[in-house]
Amino acid sequence: MIQVVVFDLDGLLLDSENFWQQAEYQIFSSLGVPLKPEDTAQTLGWRCDNVVQHWYQRFAWQGPTQAEVATLIIEQVINMIISKGKLMPGALEALKLCQSLRLPIALATSSNHRMMLATLKHFELLPFFQATCSAEFLPLAKPHPQVYLNAAAALGVAPQYCLALEDSVTGLIAAKAARMRCIAVPDSAHQHAPGYALADHVLASLTELTPGHLQNPK
Numbered sequence: 001m002i003q004v005v006v007f008d009l010d011g012l013l014l015d016s017e018n019f020w021q022q023a024e025y026q027i028f029s030s031l032g033v034p035l036k037p038e039d040t041a042q043t044l045g046w047r048c049d050n051v052v053q054h055w056y057q058r059f060a061w062q063g064p065t066q067a068e069v070a071t072l073i074i075e076q077v078i079n080m081i082i083s084k085g086k087l088m089p090g091a092l093e094a095l096k097l098c099q100s101l102r103l104p105i106a107l108a109t110s111s112n113h114r115m116m117l118a119t120l121k122h123f124e125l126l127p128f129f130q131a132t133c134s135a136e137f138l139p140l141a142k143p144h145p146q147v148y149l150n151a152a153a154a155l156g157v158a159p160q161y162c163l164a165l166e167d168s169v170t171g172l173i174a175a176k177a178a179r180m181r182c183i184a185v186p187d188s189a190h191q192h193a194p195g196y197a198l199a200d201h202v203l204a205s206l207t208e209l210t211p212g213h214l215q216n217p218k
Contacts, residue, residue, distance in 0.1 A: 002181065002214060003161040005098045006151045009109040010045075011167035012185055012206070013091040014119055016081060017044065023076040024051060027069060031061040044190070045168030047110040047141035048073055074112045081119055090206030094165070095128045101214060106131040106151040108164070110141040110171075131155050143170045145178035152178070163214060165206075169195030183213060 011017040021040040028035050033055050043051040048070045056066050064072070098105050105128050109116055113134040120126040131154035135141035138150075152159045164175035164182045169190075175182040176198050184199035185206055196202055201213060 001161065002103065002163045004104045004106060004152065004155050004157045004163070005214060006106045006108050006148060006162050006164045006175070006180065007095075008164070008166045008168075008171050009107060009116060009119065010111055011088075011187060012165055013088055013095075013125070014081070014123075015086045015088050016077065016119075017167075017187065019077045019080040019085070020048075020073075023073045023080070027072050027076065028055055031063065031069070033059040033061060041190075045110065045142060045170030047135055048112060050141060074115055078115050078118050081115075082122055085119070085122070087123060088206060090209060092125075094206045094209045095125065097209060097211065098214065099128060101211060103214060104130045104155050104157075106133065106155055106162075108133050108135075108147045108151040108174075110135045110147065112136050142168075142174035143177065145174045148175050148178035148180060152180075165209075166199075169193055169198075172196065172198050183209070 007013055024040045025035055025037050043054055052066045052070045107129050111134060113136045116132060116134050131151055133147050133151045133154060135147040138146050140146060148164060149159060152162050159179045162180045164180045165185060166172045166175055166182055167185050167187060172182055172184050181200045183201045183203060184196050185203045186196055203209060
């Protein structure tokens, strides 16, 4: 029986994946990293410092440190979220549905803690969550399951009684490694990726989420 619902943030509740891709492309290009815009899709769902490390190992640049580059990307994404960010279709309704079913809600994200809080406050979502967990300060981010394990522990529930909602294969792997049920809501451009076969259920958008999914996701 599902006792807790755990949401991802970027790409699931928040229409922000393009912001990350735009910021990464612009900043890496300014450092002389020869990326194409579509190359940023390779790191979809990764923590920002891992993205920076990934490209530095391939195209080491001169000048700012990896930590400084990560900060630049995060600052740019926060600014874009505040100025033109939108919630994903069905996001608010999904949170209200969980609330109506009296299911506690947690957040488990690889995003920077400050960005997570800025987003939740800007869209007035913070009151929906009984726990918010960022992988920023963990040794490993998704696909490692620790941020999901932390979310379950924060609410005092065993992971097997939690249902995760994720948009990326990276996050899906993390949720399943934590032994949670998982509903995937992939972006239309990536919905046919074979990794989504791991999900207990796949939805085209959060607008399709029903009480039945939350009570019996298989």
